[in-house]
Amino acid sequence: MQVSVVVFDAYGTLFDVAGAARAAAASDTRLAGLWPRLADDWRRKQLEYTWLRSLMRDHADFASVTAEALDWAMEAAGLEDAALRARLLALYDELPAYPEVPAMLKAVQTRGLPRAILSNGTPAMLSSATRAAGVAPLLDAVLSVEDLGIYKPDPSVYALVTAHFDVPPPEVLFVSSNGWDVAGASAFGFRTLWVNRMGAPVDRLPGRPDHIARDLSSLTDLLP
Amino acid sequence: MQVSVVVFDAYGTLFDVAGAARAAAASDTRLAGLWPRLADDWRRKQLEYTWLRSLMRDHADFASVTAEALDWAMEAAGLEDAALRARLLALYDELPAYPEVPAMLKAVQTRGLPRAILSNGTPAMLSSATRAAGVAPLLDAVLSVEDLGIYKPDPSVYALVTAHFDVPPPEVLFVSSNGWDVAGASAFGFRTLWVNRMGAPVDRLPGRPDHIARDLSSLTDLLP
Incomplete structure (x- = not known):
């Protein structure tokens, strides 16, 4: 057929989903060595949360799940910062x-x-x-x-x-x-x-x- | 309540799910630097496959999924070897x-x-x-x-x-x-x-x- x-x-x-963390790192020295790990954790948790919520018969839209996964990844990297979070989510939209x-x-x-x-x-x-x-x-x-x-x-x-x-x-x-x-x-x-x-x-x-x-x-x- | x-x-x-790869490394020099990554990949793929099969409305039992995840992890590590595979699966049972x-x-x-x-x-x-x-x-x-x-x-x-x-x-x-x-x-x-x-x-x-x-x-x- x-x-x-x-x-x-x-x-x-x-x-390229790594593009957000890579672009942020270009203007934020805190991300210099950390951005590949941040991008990996963010992506991994984002996918896991879509699968797990689906299995739990719960739903939140992909914008919410993407922000929640970023929160996990930023905490894991010791990078909790509201302005950086907003910047990364804005970059994810572009x-x-x-x-x-x-x-x-x-x-x-x-x-x-x-x-x-x-x-x-x-x-x-x-x-x-x-x-x-x-x-x-x-x-x-x-x-x-x-x-x-x-x-x-x-x-x-x-x-x-x-x-x-x-x-x-x-x-x-x-x-x-x-x-x-x-x-x-x-x-x-x-x-x-x-x-x-x-x-x-x-x-x-x-x-x-x-x-x-x-x-x-x-x-x-x-x-x- | x-x-x-x-x-x-x-x-x-x-x-301790890392115990199988750790124990195998004790008697197999090929695993010396690789076993933590092998254990991580094995566990990650094992869990992913349980979630994904469930969402795909397909089922294979945990013994099968555990072996399939090990196959992925061994290939990723360049460690394809039937005897090592059998040894790791036997260790996973203990x-x-x-x-x-x-x-x-x-x-x-x-x-x-x-x-x-x-x-x-x-x-x-x-x-x-x-x-x-x-x-x-x-x-x-x-x-x-x-x-x-x-x-x-x-x-x-x-x-x-x-x-x-x-x-x-x-x-x-x-x-x-x-x-x-x-x-x-x-x-x-x-x-x-x-x-x-x-x-x-x-x-x-x-x-x-x-x-x-x-x-x-x-x-x-x-x-x-």
């Missing part, structure tokens, strides 16, 4: 896109295929991120888990795509840098590309990636 | 208990309260671990999520305790070193003690710990 829609995860896939993203999105359009985001982010966060990175005009749809109140990899999240585009799962090429997200998407029936920027092992979960690449630049090789 | 039952998480709380555990369990008994484990582990894994550590005779019940096929912090797991002992949640003192497990137990209505061995920040999740201690030695101070 041919691919008819290309769907991207946002955070870590199109947008994360940089990876350099290959704009050209890749244009190349998908020249194949005549719609391009969408499917993300844990709130509609407001995703609107801000896509505008700041200049990719808003290069996307045909931005789908958020907020319509459901549960996070990836709950199967109902991936079903937002098939409902929106009215296509069967195997016609969707789903692209994520998060191995667990690829697992959830593959298990749902999407064709998947894992962008393995870090050279990590494949996650031992149901749903293996159909394709693996180091970045997004060769994505169009997979299209009809 | 007075505590009438004391329930313990097993892995990380009664048993993890050491923390030194204060036997005296603490005896002290709870002298207060006339039943003592139980509530764990993600399979009945076979828990039987092996409690026997190897010599604490099997000091426990009145060993409850496993395998009766449900879903992992903590799904609320149905904590309900195994109230069903088994026929008590309301506030009569249960639930003890875990895992902050997210304490969050799930507190949200369910248990009274909770977080054993914060690492001095980590409190997780920003619904359900905060009622009590925090560095180890298990002062637990009986909380009992009637």
Whole structure:
């Protein structure tokens, strides 16, 4: 079955989630040696909290979870400071896109295929991120888990795509840098590309990636 | 409401999960500098896979998930070796208990309260671990999520305790070193003690710990 829609995860896939802590470190010497650990802890807790709240049958939106994860990470680093917290959260709303993203999105359009985001982010966060990175005009749809109140990899999240585009799962090429997200998407029936920027092992979960690449630049090789 | 039952998480709380990699390193020079990272990755992936499989509405028992997480961690460390894998899994079935555990369990008994484990582990894994550590005779019940096929912090797991002992949640003192497990137990209505061995920040999740201690030695101070 041919691919008819290309769907991207946002955070870590199109947008560099370490960008907020890195940018803050450029003008704040307290972060000099600490920012990579801060960025790692922030991301790890952010994901853990989405999974744990979903399992606890509780929901808070991704803006809240992102702030809560940052609070944990700042406390762990001994960096509690309200102004720094506000600065990091503001930077998170304007994360940089990876350099290959704009050209890749244009190349998908020249194949005549719609391009969408499917993300844990709130509609407001995703609107801000896509505008700041200049990719808003290069996307045909931005789908958020907020319509459901549960996070990836709950199967109902991936079903937002098939409902929106009215296509069967195997016609969707789903692209994520998060191995667990690829697992959830593959298990749902999407064709998947894992962008393995870090050279990590494949996650031992149901749903293996159909394709693996180091970045997004060769994505169009997979299209009809 | 007075505590009438004391329930313990097993892995990380009664048993030292880093013990397997540490013990293997004592007789395998390949692990010399690597074992702390191997133990961390193994534990992190093990927990992630329980949460992710639960959200994907898929289940594999904790023995399988533990082996899958080890496979990921060994590949990340460049340590793929079938004999070492078998050795680490065998050691995981005989993890050491923390030194204060036997005296603490005896002290709870002298207060006339039943003592139980509530764990993600399979009945076979828990039987092996409690026997190897010599604490099997000091426990009145060993409850496993395998009766449900879903992992903590799904609320149905904590309900195994109230069903088994026929008590309301506030009569249960639930003890875990895992902050997210304490969050799930507190949200369910248990009274909770977080054993914060690492001095980590409190997780920003619904359900905060009622009590925090560095180890298990002062637990009986909380009992009637």
